Amino acid sequence: MTDKPAAPRPTLEAVAARAGVSRATVSRVVNGGAGVTAPLASKVMRVVEELGYVPNRAARSLVTRRHDxxxxxxxxxxxxxxxxxxxxxxxxxxxxxxxxxxxxxxxxxxxxxxxxxxxxxxxxxxxxxxxxxxxxxxxxxxxxxxxxxxxxxxxxxxxxxxxxxxxxxxCDNRGGAREAVRHLLSLGRGQVAHITGPLDQTSAVDRLDGYRDVVPDADAALIAEGDFTPEGGERAMRELLERSPGLDAVFAANDLSASGALRVLREAGRRVPEDVAVIGFDDMVPLAGRTEPPLTTVRQDIExxxxxxxxxxxxxxxxxxxxxxxxxxxxxxxxxxxxxxxxxxxxxx
Amino acid sequence: MTDKPAAPRPTLEAVAARAGVSRATVSRVVNGGAGVTAPLASKVMRVVEELGYVPNRAARSLVTRRHDxxxxxxxxxxxxxxxxxxxxxxxxxxxxxxxxxxxxxxxxxxxxxxxxxxxxxxxxxxxxxxxxxxxxxxxxxxxxxxxxxxxxxxxxxxxxxxxxxxxxxxCDNRGGAREAVRHLLSLGRGQVAHITGPLDQTSAVDRLDGYRDVVPDADAALIAEGDFTPEGGERAMRELLERSPGLDAVFAANDLSASGALRVLREAGRRVPEDVAVIGFDDMVPLAGRTEPPLTTVRQDIExxxxxxxxxxxxxxxxxxxxxxxxxxxxxxxxxxxxxxxxxxxxxx
Structure with a gap:
């Protein structure tokens, strides 16, 4: 930025003096004109244009280029x-x-x-x-x-x-997903399903890649696309239960979809974690602590x-x-x- | 607004020509200068100041006073x-x-x-x-x-x-509150409590006034202050149960506080609506339809x-x-x- 000081500009006071009105009136007119009559506003605007007055803030912005x-x-x-x-x-x-x-x-x-x-x-x-x-x-x-x-x-x-x-x-989406899936395998689960996020977002793609890193041979029937919402998680879980009734674990791409999956599993009479272990992603508090049962998840520090x-x-x-x-x-x-x-x-x- | 057209102002093109740079460079400089070297930015700013150039949008805003x-x-x-x-x-x-x-x-x-x-x-x-x-x-x-x-x-x-x-x-806060309390009375309830909103807001005061319109002689022990949150509703409901164990109805100033009240009543072993009837305010969907039991409430069309x-x-x-x-x-x-x-x-x- 230039060090040269800005050239002097016409002030609010100069406009007020020339128009024969108060500073407050000029301020009101240039800030939208609420409560000023048409003839008065018109007069002030004429002087604003004659003098080439730029309201303070805009002038300052032009020079410092900062709006805060x-x-x-x-x-x-x-x-x-x-x-x-x-x-x-x-x-x-x-x-x-x-x-x-x-x-x-x-x-x-x-x-x-x-x-x-x-x-x-x-x-x-x-x-x-x-x-x-x-x-x-x-x-x-x-x-x-x-x-x-x-x-x-x-x-x-x-x-x-x-x-x-x-x-x-x-966050390290791929590494976090790997850790989740490895944990499910360490529990002895053999059919780990994955509910993805929307696959036009890198976070969802990375989490899917992390899942595939750990179970590269997973059946395609174990993967269902969700959209990071509870409803999407419900839909995906229903699909998975139909296509892969033998599944014994689910890694959901975020906690909201995991909450939907838990609901569907409960309705289907599957016990969590006894029959199906479930892991989410985010550690969205309070949600993750209040699901039934409380959710194991991959924490990222969102705030x-x-x-x-x-x-x-x-x-x-x-x-x-x-x-x-x-x-x-x-x-x-x-x-x-x-x-x-x-x-x-x-x-x- | 004045009908007089704005006086002609120096254009972006004029600045570009005088500074010997492209229009794009001038535009970048006046819009924050990303990707422009210091000497170049400084040169452009000097010309901007010499000519008294005001960026298009600001100039237009000054004349039309519209930012959309x-x-x-x-x-x-x-x-x-x-x-x-x-x-x-x-x-x-x-x-x-x-x-x-x-x-x-x-x-x-x-x-x-x-x-x-x-x-x-x-x-x-x-x-x-x-x-x-x-x-x-x-x-x-x-x-x-x-x-x-x-x-x-x-x-x-x-x-x-x-x-x-x-x-x-x-919305008609006071009228809505009256209807809620009248409905509770029509169910034969004799001790209608009220969980207020934050009483530094007119909506909460109006709903309290509506409650008082219908039960002007209500015991002060039947009124507890909440804050429009579920947690505030829980606190207020606990207070009410302690002070007025005989209460058989609660009008909560919004659905969020009603949801907290329902939780506390359930924990206290009171059946809703058999032992205690509960009404909220807002008709916050999906919340109001998903509480246990689903919530009777005063609807306002918030959207x-x-x-x-x-x-x-x-x-x-x-x-x-x-x-x-x-x-x-x-x-x-x-x-x-x-x-x-x-x-x-x-x-x-």
Whole structure:
């Protein structure tokens, strides 16, 4: 950024004096004009235009290019954002970190993919300093739209393909899945089924890969696609029981699908863990501790991952836009972070 | 708003030409400067300042004063926003309505009241056209902070005190409560208890007033304060059982507290509805249909109320800031809306 101080700009006071109104009136007009009559608003706007007045905040933003606000975009319909506790947990971590840096969390809600263009306009409109994007699906246009805004960005979960310039925070999905399946084998289970997440997300693909790493010869009939929701877990569990009635263990790709699987197993009269051992993924508290029976699961620290995303972004904002400033070589982009997982044993396996 | 066209402003192209760089480079610099070297950014910023260039969006905003974005602020810590389904429901209504008008929903999350000042700065910073504010508590500084931004605003739930210029959308809390308590009396119940919401919110006070309208002589020992959460409902129910062991009915101020009350009654060996009839408020689906036993409750159409809030706000934005434009008398402020409630009978009463 340039060290040269900004050229003096016309002030709010100058507009007020020239228009013959109070500062408060000018402020009201440029901030939307509520409670100001048309002739007065018109007069103030004329002076604003004559003097080329830019409201304080916008002027400051133009010079410092800081809005003290960070956008969060979750590539899921608003209904899922508010029913899957994963998102609330990650937002809590982000919110705490941003608050500690006096930066405003601006959550941009979308209903469907056709809303992305509008999100792109908001991002490019000079309202935020950077973006945190999570739950991206392959074939999603969102990463390209965010990139086009030119804003520094951090992804939650590994995007596919990985973009060199954009760091991400993820957990070791594949390693965690391996540990879960190995644990089921160590219990002497011989037919370990897997309920996947939506396979257009890297987290779901990685967990499936981890399962396959440990049981490479597993029958395809032991794998059913879920979608990270309890309902998807119920559907997948019914499919599995029909196709593979001899199954004696299930690794579900997240706790919500595991909770659905538990319900179906109970209805089918299968005891957990005696007849079928079940493991989830996430350690979504309180859910995982309250299922019947309490759920053994692979823990990832979701809130801390949210904090890490915010920290990575804030660090790149502090470095400023001109990365080459320190020397002939540009500074390395901030590195992505992959956090470890840990198996939490409760009753279900 | 004035009819006079805006004075011509220096364009992106002019800046690019004078600085001897591409349009894309200018755009990157004014949008945060990612990927641009320090000397180049500095050069572009010098030209930006010389020419008094204002980025397109900001310039357009200054003239049209439209950002096609609406802020939503919920006066609750972020943790409650993501655990109480009420908020997700109301946001869904708001989101649908805003999307239909191609306006971006910008949810401003707060951790605690000390964050309000930051929210106020964002609101006043020219990033949104208006604000929707809900779950306001008495003594809350938020309404004053939002008012200071000068943005058109609609409240969800009646604020206290009501502001003439700011409409709100609410349901008939008092009437709904009356119907619930009358229904309990019609079942022959003689000791109807009430678990209140947080009494610094008008919705909770109104529901308590409705209860008192019907049983004005109720013993104070039959009223316990809750906080609209399941845990608060549990605590209040324990208190009530201890103070008034003879109670045979409970009206809980919302479904979440009713679900907590049901849990405590079950643990205490009281059958619902045989020993104790229970009614909630909200008709929070799926919760109300899945409690044990399914919950009789007072229904309010939360999603539709969200839509109404958005509609009221969009209407006042369309009318523009200068309300007096049409004639000598300013147009009436948009009227507040109070929607009716309906008793939904399931099993618990």
């Amino acid at each position: 606000a960070v956008a969060v975009i979750i590539a899921e319909p608003e209904t899922r954002v508010f029913t899957d506790p994963f998102f609330g947990r990650q937002l809590r971590g982000i919110s705490k970190e941003l608050t500690a840096h006096d930066s405003q969390l601006v959550l941009l809600l979308v209903e469907e993919k056709s809303d992305y263009a509008r999100v792109g306009r908001y991002l490019a409109g000079g309202h935020v300093d950077g973006a945190l994007v999570f739950s991206v699906h392959t074939q999603d246009e969102l990463p390209a739209i965010v990139r086009a805004s030119g804003l520094p960005t951090v992804f939650g979960g590994r995007p596919d393909p990985v973009e060199e310039s954009t760091p991400y925070v993820d 801390e991952m949210g904090r890490m995303m915010a920290r990575l972004l804030l660090r790149s904002l502090e470095r400023g836009p001109a990365r080459g400033a320190a020397g002939p070589e540009p500074e390395a982009d901030p590195a992505s972070i992959v956090t470890p997982t840990v198996l939490v044993r409760r009753t279900s396996a | 974005a609406v802020a939503v602020i919920i006066a609750e810590p972020e943790t409650r926003v993501f655990t109480d389904p009420f908020f997700g429901r109301q946001l869904r209504g708001i989101s649908k309505e805003l999307t239909a008008h191609d306006s971006q929903l910008v949810l401003l999350l707060v951790e605690e009241k000390s964050d309000y000042a930051r929210v106020g700065r964002y609101l006043a910073g020219g990033h949104v056209d208006g604000a929707l504010v809900f779950s306001v508590h008495t003594q809350d500084e938020l309404p004053a902070i939002v008012r200071a931004s000068g943005l058109p605003t609609v409240f969800g739930g009646r604020p206290d005190p009501v502001e003439e210029s700011t409409p709100y959308v609410d 539709e109320m969200g839509r109404m809030m958005a509609r009221l706000l969009l209407r006042s934005l369309e009318r523009g800031p200068a309300r007096g434009a049409a004639g000598p008398e300013p147009e009436a402020d948009p009227a507040s809306i109070v929607t009716p409630t309906v008793l939904v009978r399931r099993t618990s009463a």
